[in-house]
Amino acid sequence: MKQIYLDYAATTPVVKEVYDEMKDYFLKNYGNTSSLHILGQNADEKVEKVREKIKQKLNAKDHKVIFTSGGTESNNLAIKGLVYANKEKKHIIISKIEHDCILKTAKFLEKQGYEVTYLNVDKEGFIDLKQLEKSIKKETILVSIMHANNEIGTLQNLKEIGKICKEKKVLFHTDACQSFTKEKIDLEEFNIDLITINAHKIYGPKGIGALVIKNGIKLTPLLHGGGHEYGFRSGTLNVPAIIGFGKAIDVISKEDIKKMIDLRNYMIKEILKKIPTSKLNGPTENRLCNNLNFLFNYIEGESILLQLDMEGICISTGSACSSNTLETNHVANAIGIPKDKANGIIRISLGIETTKEETDIFIEKLIKIVKRLTDMSPLTK
Amino acid sequence: MQNIKYSKKVKEHFLHPHNMGKIKNADGIGKLGNPACGDVMYIYLKIIKKNEKEIIKDIKFQTMGCAAAISTSSMITDIVKGKTLEEAFKITNKDVAKELDGLPPIKMHCSNLAADVLKEAIKDYYNKQKNRKIKYEKTACYKCCDSKKEMD
Numbered sequence: 001m002k003q004i005y006l007d008y009a010a011t012t013p014v015v016k017e018v019y020d021e022m023k024d025y026f027l028k029n030y031g032n033t034s035s036l037h038i039l040g041q042n043a044d045e046k047v048e049k050v051r052e053k054i055k056q057k058l059n060a061k062d063h064k065v066i067f068t069s070g071g072t073e074s075n076n077l078a079i080k081g082l083v084y085a086n087k088e089k090k091h092i093i094i095s096k097i098e099h100d101c102i103l104k105t106a107k108f109l110e111k112q113g114y115e116v117t118y119l120n121v122d123k124e125g126f127i128d129l130k131q132l133e134k135s136i137k138k139e140t141i142l143v144s145i146m147h148a149n150n151e152i153g154t155l156q157n158l159k160e161i162g163k164i165c166k167e168k169k170v171l172f173h174t175d176a177c178q179s180f181t182k183e184k185i186d187l188e189e190f191n192i193d194l195i196t197i198n199a200h201k202i203y204g205p206k207g208i209g210a211l212v213i214k215n216g217i218k219l220t221p222l223l224h225g226g227g228h229e230y231g232f233r234s235g236t237l238n239v240p241a242i243i244g245f246g247k248a249i250d251v252i253s254k255e256d257i258k259k260m261i262d263l264r265n266y267m268i269k270e271i272l273k274k275i276p277t278s279k280l281n282g283p284t285e286n287r288l289c290n291n292l293n294f295l296f297n298y299i300e301g302e303s304i305l306l307q308l309d310m311e312g313i314c315i316s317t318g319s320a321c322s323s324n325t326l327e328t329n330h331v332a333n334a335i336g337i338p339k340d341k342a343n344g345i346i347r348i349s350l351g352i353e354t355t356k357e358e359t360d361i362f363i364e365k366l367i368k369i370v371k372r373l374t375d376m377s378p379l380t381k
Numbered sequence: 382m383q384n385i386k387y388s389k390k391v392k393e394h395f396l397h398p399h400n401m402g403k404i405k406n407a408d409g410i411g412k413l414g415n416p417a418c419g420d421v422m423y424i425y426l427k428i429i430k431k432n433e434k435e436i437i438k439d440i441k442f443q444t445m446g447c448a449a450a451i452s453t454s455s456m457i458t459d460i461v462k463g464k465t466l467e468e469a470f471k472i473t474n475k476d477v478a479k480e481l482d483g484l485p486p487i488k489m490h491c492s493n494l495a496a497d498v499l500k501e502a503i504k505d506y507y508n509k510q511k512n513r514k515i516k517y518e519k520t521a522c523y524k525c526c527d528s529k530k531e532m533d
């Protein structure tokens with residue numbers, strides 16, 4: 001059975017050109033970037049090139065690139081690092097639909113006496129800029145709002161958020177793990193002070209990411225040691241992964257994005273038309289190019305996922321029952337989906353390899369499975 | 382977020398559930414569930430009397446839920462079909478899970494409710510017969526998904 005992978009928001013494969021580029025840095029150019037000999041210096045030079053490339057991609061004129069172990073660490077470093085280094089200000093603002101690594105960092109800080117404002121979002125997942133503006137006060141050190149939401153694909157208006165933060169003189173961090181290289185991000189134009197990115201959502205390796213921060217920003221490191229990464233993140237650099245990250249920046253082309261948008265729109269249309277119990281979650285405009293998220297009445301997302309899995313198709317659920325915690329899905333909650341319906345959610349995310357043929361097979365199987373589960377449900381009208 | 386691993390038996394019942402559907406003019410109906418957890422189960426019974434004994438002649442189920450909820454529904458119908466009500470009443474949620482070669486621990490609380498629903502259906506049948514009331518303790522959890530859990 002041929003696998004159909006439609007879970008690119010969870011992670012992507014490493015594409016061949018990225019893998020090929022990385023290989024030499026395991027086998028031959030294995031030097032430590034801190035070493036003064038030729039092997040070390042060669043590696044260092046290559047790593048510096050990746051830093052420059054990331055800056056160029058983000059139009060970062062006055063920023064440093066700190067390599068980390070991924071999105072989770074970058075987000076932790078951005079928030080904890082910043083508040084610990086600026087003890088006089090004890091208030092941060094985030095949205096209710098941030099990734100868990102932001103939300104739980106915020107909860108952790110609350111327990112230590114910090115104040116957190118959780119901005120509401122509307123039905124489509126957008127924050128209210130007026131509420132943001134009103135929430136900023138003298139004690140506010142940071143506003144952290146994600147660019148693309150990983151579940152429902154909502155793309156926040158970074159430019160407007162950046163403008164407000166600049167006017168009010170607070171720092172602006174954004175988690176762009178889902179949108180990096182897929183959507184335009186311009187640190188200068190959007191006035192972004194800190195940004196989180198990672199490689200494994202863009203066909204690079206897992207376990208590597210970066211926090212890009214404006215020069216002059218103070219951070220308390222989470223990892224103390226040899227003073228790597230400008231002293232913000234100690235530990236010998238993961239050179240092969242950084243090289244892969246650098247290469248991965250070029251993987252998604254403009255044509256790929258256009259193709260994913262067309263497929264996404266086609267799928268939304270087909271699914272809504274052919275499955276009467278379905279509803280689209282998230283926006284129709286300003287939506288991440290590869291994200292789809294649906295709610296199905298009367299049935300459970302986990303059952304859909306498992307049956308698709310048995311047919312060789314990989315997707316994801318937004319359902320609490322599929323995680324090992326039974327926690328309610330905070331994004332569904334925030335966009336106003338009642339708890340008794342929040343279990344009927346699935347997320348589909350497309351990749352550059354996704355074909356129309358694959359999406360047609362998926363839709364056909366989905367229709368069958370939804371019908372089977374709906375027929376089985378006592379709640380079906 | 383670890384994967385939830387289901388046994389082969391669970392998957393078989395989940396993909397090809399037995400005795401799915403409704404019974405018209407059922408002699409007893411049980412309805413239980415916790416929609417916030419995503420599990421709702423109905424069980425329908427047809428009872429016949431044979432030599433003073435009441436026997437489950439037919440049983441059907443309707444379930445909304447995950448693979449655990451669906452497979453336990455299917456399994457319990459297999460277990461009790463043809464049994465006397467007395468025998469059927471003794472079946473526990475744990476027995477059902479055992480017959481399926483176990484359920485993932487996280488699914489034991491709220492998705493493993495088939496035996497409760499069956500007892501509810503038997504109770505309904507007894508209620509309809511005059512002067513026969515029974516009591517039992519539900520063992521599945523019907524509230525654990527209601528309150529938002531505190532996140533660490």
Ligand SMILES: Cc1ncc(COP(=O)(O)O)c(C=O)c1O
Nearest residue numbers: 070071072099150175177178198
């Ligand atoms: C929006 C967002 N932020 C952060 C992360 C965490 O990144 P990582 O897996 O690299 O730690 C992810 C993906 O898992 C994500 O989608």
